[in-house]
Amino acid sequence: MADQVVIPQPPEKQPVIAPGLTFAKVTEQISNIVLTRPTPGTWFILFGLSGFFVLLLGVAVTHLILRGIGIWGVNIPVAWGFAIVNFVWWIGIGHAGTLISAILLLLRQKWRNSINRFAEAMTLFAVMCAGLFPLLHLGRPWLFYWLFPYPNYMDIWPQFRSPLVWDVFAVSTYFTVSLLFWYVGLIPDLAAFRDRAKRLWVRRIYGALALGWRGSARHWKRYEMAYLLLAGLATPLVLSVHTVVSFDFAIAILPGWHSAIFPPYFVAGAIYSGFAMVLMLAIPLRAVYKLHDLVTMRHLDNCAKLMLATGLIVAYGYVIEGFTAWYSSDKFEWYMMYDRWFGRYSHAFAFLVATNILIPQLLWSRKIRRNVPALFFISLSVLTGMWLERFVIVVQSLHRDFLPSNWGMYTATRWDWAVFTGTIGFFVFMMLLFVRGLPMITIFEVRTLLPQAKVHGERRDVEGEPE
Amino acid sequence: MSNGIKELQTAAAWQPPAILGGYARRALLAGGFFTLVTLAALLFDRHQFFSSYLVGYLFCLALSLGSLAVLMMQYLTSGKWGLVSRRVLEAAAATLPLMAVAFIPIVIGMPTLYPWDRAAARSDANIMWKHGYLNVPFFLMRAVVYFAIWIWLQYRLRRWSALLDERPAPELEEHFENVSGIGLVLYVLTLTFASIDWVESLYPHWSSTMFGFLFVAGQGLASFAFVIVICLLLARTSPLGRILAPVRFHDLGKLLLTFVMLWAYFSFSQLLILWSGDLPREITYYLARIHGAWKAFCIALALAQFAFPFAMLLSKNLKRAAGPLAAMGIWILVMRWVDLYWVIQPGFSPGHFQFHVFSLSVPLALLGFWLALFFFYLRRPPLLPAFDPLLAEAIEDAEMEMGA
Numbered sequence: 115m116a117d118q119v120v121i122p123q124p125p126e127k128q129p130v131i132a133p134g135l136t137f138a139k140v141t142e143q144i145s146n147i148v149l150t151r152p153t154p155g156t157w158f159i160l161f162g163l164s165g166f167f168v169l170l171l172g173v174a175v176t177h178l179i180l181r182g183i184g185i186w187g188v189n190i191p192v193a194w195g196f197a198i199v200n201f202v203w204w205i206g207i208g209h210a211g212t213l214i215s216a217i218l219l220l221l222r223q224k225w226r227n228s229i230n231r232f233a234e235a236m237t238l239f240a241v242m243c244a245g246l247f248p249l250l251h252l253g254r255p256w257l258f259y260w261l262f263p264y265p266n267y268m269d270i271w272p273q274f275r276s277p278l279v280w281d282v283f284a285v286s287t288y289f290t291v292s293l294l295f296w297y298v299g300l301i302p303d304l305a306a307f308r309d310r311a312k313r314l315w316v317r318r319i320y321g322a323l324a325l326g327w328r329g330s331a332r333h334w335k336r337y338e339m340a341y342l343l344l345a346g347l348a349t350p351l352v353l354s355v356h357t358v359v360s361f362d363f364a365i366a367i368l369p370g371w372h373s374a375i376f377p378p379y380f381v382a383g384a385i386y387s388g389f390a391m392v393l394m395l396a397i398p399l400r401a402v403y404k405l406h407d408l409v410t411m412r413h414l415d416n417c418a419k420l421m422l423a424t425g426l427i428v429a430y431g432y433v434i435e436g437f438t439a440w441y442s443s444d445k446f447e448w449y450m451m452y453d454r455w456f457g458r459y460s461h462a463f464a465f466l467v468a469t470n471i472l473i474p475q476l477l478w479s480r481k482i483r484r485n486v487p488a489l490f491f492i493s494l495s496v497l498t499g500m501w502l503e504r505f506v507i508v509v510q511s512l513h514r515d516f517l518p519s520n521w522g523m524y525t526a527t528r529w530d531w532a533v534f535t536g537t538i539g540f541f542v543f544m545m546l547l548f549v550r551g552l553p554m555i556t557i558f559e560v561r562t563l564l565p566q567a568k569v570h571g572e573r574r575d576v577e578g579e580p581e
Numbered sequence: 582m583s584n585g586i587k588e589l590q591t592a593a594a595w596q597p598p599a600i601l602g603g604y605a606r607r608a609l610l611a612g613g614f615f616t617l618v619t620l621a622a623l624l625f626d627r628h629q630f631f632s633s634y635l636v637g638y639l640f641c642l643a644l645s646l647g648s649l650a651v652l653m654m655q656y657l658t659s660g661k662w663g664l665v666s667r668r669v670l671e672a673a674a675a676t677l678p679l680m681a682v683a684f685i686p687i688v689i690g691m692p693t694l695y696p697w698d699r700a701a702a703r704s705d706a707n708i709m710w711k712h713g714y715l716n717v718p719f720f721l722m723r724a725v726v727y728f729a730i731w732i733w734l735q736y737r738l739r740r741w742s743a744l745l746d747e748r749p750a751p752e753l754e755e756h757f758e759n760v761s762g763i764g765l766v767l768y769v770l771t772l773t774f775a776s777i778d779w780v781e782s783l784y785p786h787w788s789s790t791m792f793g794f795l796f797v798a799g800q801g802l803a804s805f806a807f808v809i810v811i812c813l814l815l816a817r818t819s820p821l822g823r824i825l826a827p828v829r830f831h832d833l834g835k836l837l838l839t840f841v842m843l844w845a846y847f848s849f850s851q852l853l854i855l856w857s858g859d860l861p862r863e864i865t866y867y868l869a870r871i872h873g874a875w876k877a878f879c880i881a882l883a884l885a886q887f888a889f890p891f892a893m894l895l896s897k898n899l900k901r902a903a904g905p906l907a908a909m910g911i912w913i914l915v916m917r918w919v920d921l922y923w924v925i926q927p928g929f930s931p932g933h934f935q936f937h938v939f940s941l942s943v944p945l946a947l948l949g950f951w952l953a954l955f956f957f958y959l960r961r962p963p964l965l966p967a968f969d970p971l972l973a974e975a976i977e978d979a980e981m982e983m984g985a
Contacts, residue, residue: 353846357846357850361853361854364854365853365854365857365858366858367858367860372854372858372860373790373854374789374790374791374792374850374851374854374855375790375791375794376790376850376854377846377850377854378791378794378846378847378850426766430769430770430773431790433770434773434790434793435790438788438789438790440711441711441714441777441788442788442862443706443707443710443711443786444862478762
């Protein structure tokens with residue numbers, strides 16, 4: 115499993131996984147990471163570092179609950195500060211995981227098999243981070259259940275016409291379906307771990323989690339059907355969740371928020387940042403655990419292409435928003451756009467255009483798409499850019515609304531930063547626990563990619579047909 | 582098997598059937614007939630001619646330009662559905678130079694069509710605000726740029742594709758991808774601004790950031806529906822009958838379903854956002870379109886261009902059966918006309934529903950000529966690029982499903 119031999123072919127032509135693997139080797143390579151190989155030093159360093167930020171998150175949230183959200187920088191007019199920016203950023207990141215696991219499954223894109231597991235884990239942890247923010251932003255998070263329509267003696271119902279209530283349903287559905295999908299996908303691999311684990315207590319844990327999986331033909335038949343149905347359920351969520359998030363803004367009439375393009379443009383932005391996060395996770399994982407055979411240049415190249423495509427839709431959104439603000443001849447719209455380009459927050463906008471639009475154009479070059487460090491930095495740039503985009507949308511639009519007497523500035527406090535960096539720490543922390551305890555690549559699906567798995571004369575397109 | 586494929590790797594094996602000439606003649610006759618109807622009606626009344634022409638023009642343009650976009654899409658995704666429909670898409674895109682010529686009547690009708698090109702506009706502060714964009718010379722200049730880009734793209738792609746009739750050309754793959762990638766970006770941008778120029782500016786006080794995307798989805802929808810109908814015609818005869826297997830119709834059906842959903846998603850998003858905002862400068866667009874007989878159009882669009890095709894296309898059996906799928910294609914093409922009519926016509930008869938003989942005769946005349954031209958182009962090159970690397974796989978699929 116040493117360094118990969120360089121194949122002098124463009125990534126599009128290379129096989130999805132490296133040649134020369136066998137069924138046994140695949141299982142061994144993936145399960146040994148968890149079961150036998152010593153944990154790498156990098157893992158411990160990162161675990162300590164992210165653990166520190168998890169503690170910071172704990173401190174910040176405790177302080178917030180004790181003192182109220184006055185410790186944050188939010189006020190009138192900018193009542194939605196970091197909390198909403200971070201919420202939208204995190205939930206967007208989750209979308210790539212669902213796209214990879216559900217939509218690419220239905221489209222029979224087999225290359226997804228090596229990266230879907232950790233992308234799904236990424237989705238789960240990102241949604242956890244995202245969910246935290248609106249709850250904390252409520253002010254009295256212990257009353258969060260008021261958001262749900264439950265029969266109560268106060269006879270109060272949530273406002274069903276408010277997109278904020280739609281959010282509650284969208285995000286909770288998203289989390290539930292993602293969790294189910296991820297867990298169902300894990301079952302056969304958990305059974306493989308159960309069978310390979312040496313220590314009794316380890317075997318017991320994986321055995322309990324594997325729900326009695328024996329791998330009989332009947333198991334597989336029902337399993338495949340269940341998995342396909344879950345993929346069908348998860349597919350609309352890729353569009354619907356961020357569409358609802360975009361309605362949080364677009365349903366209002368505030369210039370900078372009220373724009374018909376918002377739903378597709380938000381969805382594209384979500385997938386864009388999600389693929390950036392997938393690359394930022396895949397590249398170090400593949401280097402640390404020597405997974406070059408399984409996560410190949412094909413994967414990185416495909417992710418980069420999807421990033422380029424969705425990034426272009428986001429760029430289209432900026433262009434058409436700018437043009438329409440002028441073309442609408444509405445003075446509030448045009449002032450908002452003018453202020454976005456030249457006002458007090460224009461540096462944020464300039465940085466956003468650079469990181470989110472200009473730098474990712476490098477991905478047009480095949481050479482750059484084959485350069486792993488470059489991909490890593492472009493992904494970092496995209497994640498920064500997408501965070502800034504939400505910052506500009508939330509803060510800049512709010513800080514200059516219709517009444518000049520109502521104008522004001524927003525500055526994040528140290529507690530805003532503590533919660534934000536705390537969730538990043540939490541995310542990394544959870545990812546580390548995941549790669550240490552569970553198979554980060556789907557063993558049984560990768561095995562289907564091997565040439566040995568092809569039955570002679572298999573009907574490539576007709577078989578395994580979804581729908 | 583390899584022997585069989587060798588035999589099919591010649592341009593001669595894919596010569597178009599003679600029947601296409603018959604289709605071209607019939608389309609030409611229909612076009613001529615409806616032109617006569619239009620000319621006769623013109624003697625009595627010129628009202629509504631230009632708005633009907635615009636509807637018909639945009640309908641045909643959707644077939645040409647949508648096919649160009651789908652052509653680029655299939656080069657980027659390299660599916661086998663793209664191989665079997667490629668020459669159909671190319672023939673539709675090849676009509677673009679003549680579509681540029683057909684734009685001339687719209688230029689003549691500009692003062693009738695576009696309120697910003699009338700004297701009254703000078704006293705309208707809102708229209709004068711955007712005078713830098715909405716003025717005749719710049720409007721014409723932009724149209725020239727759009728057509729130049731579209732014509733160049735279809736010319737480039739068709740020329741390279743013709744080389745695949747003669748020999749394998751692996752060196753072209755990268756070129757196809759490059760031109761298609763950049764081409765799709767250019768397509769979306771030019772179509773967006775074309776839709777603003779030609780349609781949105783019919784109501785110069787109104788604007789929506791979604792308008793361009795609605796046209797992109799509409800053209801994709803029209804183009805896939807059209808390709809499915811033509812593939813059905815070709816599947817019935819030799820030579821494409823041996824390669825247009827149910828699985829290919831299944832692929833095309835799925836893509837049609839995708840665009841049905843995409844169109845509905847864009848339309849509903851725009852409606853919900855403008856409705857909930859309820860701003861005077863935005864909601865007027867919908868107010869003019871949800872009252873009186875236009876209300877029926879509204880409901881018809883929601884039910885017949887989304888709900889019904891959506892429900893039907895979910896069925897795997899329907900997607901695999903060429904006949905019913907093509908019927909769905911024709912249905913959607915009709916709905917595309919209804920959609921364009923609903924977007925354009927209420928601006929000319931605010932408050933009440935209006936239907937004129939032109940509303941049918943002009944689009945049908947245009948469509949007749951367009952189809953004649955399309956079949957003329959379809960008849961010329963072989964119906965498949967014989968040296969495309971995917972050909973062997975596509976034939977194998979077909980043999981497996983339909984027997985050798």
